Amino acid sequence: MSNTTPQASVLVISSLVASSQVGGRVTNQVLNAASIRPVFVPTVVLGRHPGLGAPGGGPAPTDLMASTLDGVRANGVLDRADAIFTGYFHNPDQVRLAAGLIAETRAQRPECLVMVDPILGDGAADGGDEGLYVSAETARAIRDELIPLASVITPNRFELAWLSRSEIKTSEDAVKAARGLAPVVMCTSAPAALNQVSVICVTQDDAFSAYMPRIDPAPYGTGDVFAASALVERLTGARWRDAAARGMARISHVLDETRLAGDARDLLLTAQTLQTPLRAPALRRVGAQRPAWVMGLDGCKAGWAAVMVDLNGIEAPRRAVFEQFQDAYDWGAQVIAVDMPIGFEAAASDPPGRACERLARQRLGPRRSSIFPSPLRIALSASDYEQANQLNRAAGGPGLSKQAYHLFAKIREIDDVMTPDLSRGVVFETHPELTFTELSGEPALHRKKTREGREERLALLVAQGLPEALFEPHPFKAGLCAPDDLIDAGLCVVTAMRIAGGEAVRLPDDPPEDGRGLLMALHA
Structure with missing residues (x-):
């Protein structure tokens, strides 16, 4: 207890x-x-x-x-x-x-x-x-x-x-x-x-x-x-x-x-x-005849770290690494919670940035920097970092960090699959640090790549019903999927479970749509 x-x-x-x-x-x-x-x-x-x-x-x-x-x-x-x-x-x-x-x-x-x-x-x-x-x-x-x-x-x-x-x-x-x-x-x-x-x-x-x-x-x-x-x-x-x-x-x-x-x-x-x-x-x-899977996804060097949970409890939780987001989507989970932006503004807003990110940073306190500012949609069409910066600034947005630009390939993988209906019923944006904060009542004390940070996040996953053996010892080559990537995928699947159960928090409560009709919301 x-x-x-x-x-x-x-x-x-x-x-x-x-x-x-x-x-x-x-x-x-x-x-x-x-x-x-x-x-x-x-x-x-x-x-x-x-x-x-x-x-x-x-x-x-x-x-x-x-x-x-x-x-x-x-x-x-x-x-x-x-x-x-x-x-x-x-x-x-x-x-x-x-x-x-x-x-x-x-x-x-x-x-x-x-x-x-x-x-x-x-x-x-x-x-x-x-x-x-x-x-x-x-x-x-x-x-x-x-x-x-x-x-x-x-x-x-x-x-x-x-x-x-x-x-x-x-x-x-x-x-x-x-x-x-x-x-x-x-x-x-x-x-x-x-x-x-x-x-x-x-x-x-x-x-x-x-x-x-x-x-x-x-x-x-x-x-x-x-x-x-x-x-x-x-x-x-x-x-x-x-x-x-x-x-x-x-x-x-x-x-x-x-x-x-x-x-x-x-x-x-x-x-x-x-x-x-x-x-x-x-x-x-009780009465379930077949599994009902939900999935948590986090980007890793080899593609996407995934943790899957059967809501009906017929099958044991699973882990995997998918090469492409499409592969993960085709696996057939009923709900997917992914640590990557979904939905993008066409031009800079006032105040700047997506509302979901601003609200999440307020909750994260000392961990607020873990949420990168999302690019404006026009920047996703860039072929290199310099062009992405130029396009983002031309639309009224700030300059982009190289760390944010390095996410573009994975952002495009999701964006190519997304439809307005998927953003409302299957694929949801989340953030592991936001989920940890929501469930524990305060932000994590330690950075996720430290031993202490891994221990406190793993303890929360176990408290949420996920078996420790799913994560410890780490089952993949660290150069392809780092230990913190799998832990983050675990936190994402906890969010997927909460979404499926109607328990998740959504920021903002009434999220706006982007120009393609995708909801811009963070879930925890």
């Missing part, structure tokens, strides 16, 4: 079980390990998990819980919490107290994330009441009063079936059941092969699944680890489907460490276990 700022905080409303690694105790440990401050309001105080025998303790009285929440409110927690997380509730009155507090918060701060882990029961996923281990009244209160306020819910397979009043036998059943319950549903213990467990992340437009080997018997608390880990990943910038995959990876790691420690009853939750960087399992779009 990536650490976030110490100021981040989450209001946690769940169980406190003194001697078992479950419930709110687990949630707090996961949040603390990521330097996120939990504010914990217990719904019950128990001595141990009820599955181990008489738990001792009991529920927080309604008036005591209401008074506690009043104190939390008076202390300004609701004014600054990044998220509210709810877990176990003992009775409907507790649910209504939490729902009222969440509704109040969302009315004032709609951006506050609300994660509901609907802890209802376990059993056959047929939608019936037999597997409930809370009262039916409590379950109905969670379904009817709390779920409608949630940004994301994390039910197990039984709970999803109960909440949706449907039977779940297949992944497609789970997706159908999840739609409409909440904006995002992460279903754990989803349908999978006998030797696997699955999580399915369902949004309004998409659904992805990830798998890990089944471990039986598993200690109590794995669902708590998953929900809290996915929340941390989301708060530190991950897409929901990536947050789900990384939450599953965290469970797998915790179970491995627990098994090695030799105690099958309680999860081993140390700071090291919760902070170890992990490789998330592959994600696959």
